[in-house]
Amino acid sequence: CKTRPTDLVFIVDSSRSVRPSEFEQVKVFLTNVINGLNVGPNATRVGVVNYASRVKNEVSMKTHRTKIALVKAVSKIEPLSTGTMTGSAIQFALNVAFSEAEGARAKSPDVSKVAIIVTDGRPQDNVKDVAQRARDAGIEIFAIGVGRVDLTTLRQMASEPLDDHVDYVESYSVIEKLTKKFQEAFCAQMKEKLDRYYQCLHHSGEVSAGPFAQRRSRTVLLTFFMSTKVSDLCATGDHDCQQVCISTPGSYKCACKDGFTLNNDGRTCSAPCGNAAIDAVFVIDGSKSVRPENFELVKKWINQIIDKLEVSEKNAHVGLVQYSSTVKTEFPLGQYNNKKALKEAVKKMDYMERGTMTGLALHHTADNVFNIAQGARPGVQKVAIVFTDGRSQDYIGDAAKKAKNLGLEMYAVGVGNALESELKQIASEPIGDHYFYTADFKAMSEIAKKLQINKCNDSYQKRQGEDPCECDSLVKFQKKVEDALQALNKKYILYVAMHQEFHCLLENQK
Numbered sequence: 285c286k287t288r289p290t291d292l293v294f295i296v297d298s299s300r301s302v303r304p305s306e307f308e309q310v311k312v313f314l315t316n317v318i319n320g321l322n323v324g325p326n327a328t329r330v331g332v333v334n335y336a337s338r339v340k341n342e343v344s345m346k347t348h349r350t351k352i353a354l355v356k357a358v359s360k361i362e363p364l365s366t367g368t369m370t371g372s373a374i375q376f377a378l379n380v381a382f383s384e385a386e387g388a389r390a391k392s393p394d395v396s397k398v399a400i401i402v403t404d405g406r407p408q409d410n411v412k413d414v415a416q417r418a419r420d421a422g423i424e425i426f427a428i429g430v431g432r433v434d435l436t437t438l439r440q441m442a443s444e445p446l447d448d449h450v451d452y453v454e455s456y457s458v459i460e461k462l463t464k465k466f467q468e469a470f471c472a473q474m475k476e477k478l479d480r481y482y483q484c485l486h487h488s489g490e491v492s493a494g495p496f497a498q499r500r501s502r503t504v505l506l507t508f509f510m511s512t513k514v515s516d517l518c519a520t521g522d523h524d525c526q527q528v529c530i531s532t533p534g535s536y537k538c539a540c541k542d543g544f545t546l547n548n549d550g551r552t553c554s555a556p557c558g559n560a561a562i563d564a565v566f567v568i569d570g571s572k573s574v575r576p577e578n579f580e581l582v583k584k585w586i587n588q589i590i591d592k593l594e595v596s597e598k599n600a601h602v603g604l605v606q607y608s609s610t611v612k613t614e615f616p617l618g619q620y621n622n623k624k625a626l627k628e629a630v631k632k633m634d635y636m637e638r639g640t641m642t643g644l645a646l647h648h649t650a651d652n653v654f655n656i657a658q659g660a661r662p663g664v665q666k667v668a669i670v671f672t673d674g675r676s677q678d679y680i681g682d683a684a685k686k687a688k689n690l691g692l693e694m695y696a697v698g699v700g701n702a703l704e705s706e707l708k709q710i711a712s713e714p715i716g717d718h719y720f721y722t723a724d725f726k727a728m729s730e731i732a733k734k735l736q737i738n739k740c741n742d743s744y745q746k747r748q749g750e751d752p753c754e755c756d757s758l759v760k761f762q763k764k765v766e767d768a769l770q771a772l773n774k775k776y777i778l779y780v781a782m783h784q785e786f787h788c789l790l791e792n793q794k
Contacts, residue, residue: 290396290470291345291388292321293331293381295373297403298363300336304724306456307363310402313459314358317400320467323351324535328470329388330354331381335373336364337408341380346387350537353550360734365723370407371414374399374441378418397423400466402459404430407437415441425449426466430456526552561664563617564593564737565603565653567645569672570636572608573701578725579635582671587627588732589669597621601661603653604630607645608638613652617659642676642706646683650690667693667737670710673725674701684710694718695735699725 294314298307314332321328332343342361348354377399382388389395399418419425427442429435429452442449448469453459518529518536525538540546540553547553566586570579586604593600601621604614614633620626649668654660668687688694696710696719704721711718720731 290328292398295333295401299368300365301405304727309456316463317466337367339373339376344386368405369409371409371411374414400426402428406434412440562600563664564667567605567670570606570608571640572637573674581725585728586630595623608636611645611648640677643678643680643683650687669695671697672702673699
């Protein structure tokens with residue numbers, strides 16, 4: 285169905301009581317609800333807030349305007365796996381997620397504001413007062429409880445009538461059953477809007493009574509609502525595609541020109557890098573907390589990333605370092621120049637099984653591994669992928685800073701008891717693109733899919749002397765400004781046409 289314009293935010297509990305497999309089921313639920321919506325800049329805008337002890341704005345309403353982009357973004361969300369600060373999450377949604385700065389629309393009777401909260405436990409903070417503030421701000425709150433959730437808390441959060449806004453399921457495995465309810469709820473909002481407009485015209489005397497007149501009036505109103513929606517967002521410029529916009533009914537999808545690749549945001553495109561040369565080194569935690577069976581999973585994860593590289597003498601070179609209480613270079617850069625030999629060498633790596641000296645490993649990587657004598661190539665992009673499953677037993681700050689100052693692009697991957705603060709210290713900027721965490725070793729394959737180390741690296745190119753103020757850059761900027769002005773002009777023409785059509789419809793009703 286066609287839903288009325290809605291700003292929708294999912295507020296999702298990913299505390300430690302939510303197992304990774306259960307969190308995946310939550311993401312399936314979100315995806316199914318999104319697929320039933322009329323997503324677009326002038327229809328439904330969607331945001332996702334992820335919370336545990338902290339709150340993370342995973343998807344902003346201003347970032348993803350198509351179903352494809354939204355579903356991709358949802359699939360990448362990882363559980364935070366700490367406490368349950370539901371009140372903080374609602375406050376964050378009220379202050380940030382529903383703000384105009386994050387893509388929400390100004391408060392209007394024509395735009396619904398909806399929050400869907402999914403939680404499985406008792407919150408560790410107060411939710412009653414902050415939920416009331418959110419409802420007073422015009423946000424309609426649906427509360428979904430799973431398993432051993434506190435039902436009183438659900439009722440404190442939800443909007444009235446509670447029977448329509450509180451749901452409970454026994455486990456995450458059946459949460460998908462609620463999909464249809466929410467799709468129907470959004471459809472019902474559009475029907476109510478049409479009914480209100482009809483009643484307004486009827487009471488003002490602008491339409492006559494009788495079943496035929498009612499039927500005709502509703503048809504005219506429905507036609508008006510559909511005609512005032514932008515039917516071709518690509519033609520009017522009301523889209524955020526970087527290169528190619530493809531119109532779909534009431535929405536659009538983005539594509540790229542030949543030779544370019546659509547990025548994960550569903551909007552922008554990447555130029556082909558060809559077989560770019562890169563020196564990549566894995567720095568792997570082999571401490572006793574990892575355990576032998578999980579260490580085998582780590583080796584499979586390394587080989588999964590190697591599969592995505594163009595390993596050859598001229599292109600990607602890979603090195604491997606393992607550390608625990610000491611540090612060992614398993615093999616240096618350039619020793620293996622084909623994937624088969626490289627992957628076999630990874631499989632043969634023996635598990636150290638001692639302490640966790642991450643700082644020592646970072647010093648070794650910066651001082652020795654990326655040395656020309658150890659196979660590193662001058663003028664080639666250099667990347668280190670650091671994996672750990674726990675707190676370092678030594679200080680990592682100086683070593684991490686030194687590695688980045690030397691021009692190494694640092695990725696930090698944490699599992700289980702790894703500290704977020706340490707991962708962020710290791711990771712290069714932008715940190716959100718360079719650090720990854722999962723609670724479960726079995727979910728590491730998902731990180732391998734997301735981790736892109738062989739992409740074009742703008743920051744590296746600029747360090748090699750590219751001038752961002754060159755003539756080509758200024759021409760591109762001028763072209764963007766001209767395109768934006770043309771899009772605004774098209775919107776203005778469309779607005780005038782809709783305004784005239786509206787007056788014609790009212791005249792015909794008299």
